[in-house]
Amino acid sequence: DAGVIQSPRHEVTEMGQEVTLRCKPISGHNSLFWYRQTMMRGLELLIYFNNNVPIDDSGMPEDRFSAKMPNASFSTLKIQPSEPRDSAVYFCASSPQDRATGELFFGEGSRLTVL
């Protein structure tokens, strides 16, 4: 069975460039989460969707970050313009439940380096 699929796995870009990270959740899961992980701050929830609708985006750092979920099988996280402090591993996770009271299934992550 396919798990959560993220792309790209690695991205190196220069400050000021636009970055788009993509995620395909597990089929049938109706909740999707974007997390960011750094050594300093650990895993931080950026935003989560339930049935393609954003429920809580309070973790999105600032206006440079945006996330969309146009359908049940695809989500994007966009950073424009990117800055060196955005360097991190970005994880997408999905869950079969409406609320995160159960197991989250994570993708392998997208490792972003902004120079």
Place this chain on the structure above:
Amino acid sequence: RKEVEQDPGPFNVPEGATVAFNCTYSNSASQSFFWYRQDCRKEPKLLMSVYSSGNEDGRFTAQLNRASQYISLLIRDSKLSDSATYLCVVSGNQGGKLIFGQGTELSVKP
């Protein structure tokens, strides 16, 4: 105060040792509790849920103390393969999201 706090470690233990990790959380309204495991440069994966009455899964025992807002994980007879970072996870308000602690690093040595 962080919402979920853990001792970052590292905990360096010999094979066969018993090791315990602790975690405290700030939101008394939290309803769901978990331990996740994350191997180096990999994604987090669920290790076990934590129930009010305490629960055991093989060599792993998890306990919850709601009054003290405290969660623990005990690993008995530790194996080399237990080396990883263990993340304490707590549901946020209204259960809509999971909040991760910074993790406790465990290194089991031969």
